Amino acid sequence: MQFSSSLLENAVNEFARLPGIGKKTALRLVLHLLKTDPAKVEAFGDAVSRMRNEIKFCQRCFNVSDADICSICSNSLRRQEIICVVENIRDVIAIESTQQFSGTYHVLGGIISPLDGVGPDQLNIDPLIHRVHKEKPQELIFALNPNIQGDTTIYYIQKKLNASPEPTTVRITTISRGIAFGGELEYADELTLGRSLQNRMPVESYMSNR
């Protein structure tokens, strides 16, 4: 692409660095901003810079936060004795959007994946072990993706908890797996369908959740 302005070219190149944004989309976005009120463009740039520079990570659960302790951890209405372990911030947002969870979170910041070079030391696992021993929560709910990396991570954390000299009485659970609501049985994969038969649940608890 040939640009007659280096300012335009720079802006397009910066946008094209973002994931999933190609040169043509970048140009479309920049030309949109060029037609936008300068004050609004300033607000856009400010919001992005401030987000990067001022955002903090909660010292307790590692979720993004405006303060040292995030709004979920500092909310006295939430059940502090239930900790939901998730891979990243996106999962927190997804679970919060369901409005079905009133406990707190622990963001691992990734998942154990030797192939990608991610080991337990790069994740917030030690702080989690520490937190469990210190806060003595009632329950640890793992909400990780159902793949080999997720299973490995659960297994590792469980072993580490049991290996510590001080035994914990925390109940360890994972979110349920099965056929999605609205899903069609005939299109479900065999593993999910097979497991959903093994892990069948009483109709009463199913009905009461609807």
Added chain:
Amino acid sequence: MQFSSSLLENAVNEFARLPGIGKKTALRLVLHLLKTDPAKVEAFGDAVSRMRNEIKFCQRCFNVSDADICSICSNSLRRQEIICVVENIRDVIAIESTQQFSGTYHVLGGIISPLDGVGPDQLNIDPLIHRVHKEKPQELIFALNPNIQGDTTIYYIQKKLNASPEPTTVRITTISRGIAFGGELEYADELTLGRSLQNRMPVESYMSNR
């Protein structure tokens, strides 16, 4: 979507204001920036702000420019006596990318479209008439989209040129319309195929262009 940080929420909302970017894509982009080196995020914000605040429009052709006269107009290697009339900056970039045009441009900044409330007065038509009378170019090439608005705009400019007291000798042309290279005849629309038969060209000139 529920966010635990207002900084994150602001940044996501700003991105989601861009055309074709929804909340989920905005979140993906912002979380990417959150993992990016702060200096690079600063560079991103700067490039956008500077583009909006410092970009100029060429006083001669109304293309985007870093200076009062754009790099195309001030380039002595380009044929200043040939003016290609386009709707917007995107068309300039598209034509420049072909590397087949060595003349200059005139950006109308839109197209006459009464339904959208765009009349000739909102476009850079008067400056074009003025430019033609002043510079006395050899040729005016219209590269507008082949629809009723494009045709109306060409017709209006042509009339206006002829209506001025001082007659012009400028040659007025439009880019050729026809079957696209690589296009299949059977899938071409009837209008294009019919016109391409009417406006057939000598094989020699076709071959020499390949």
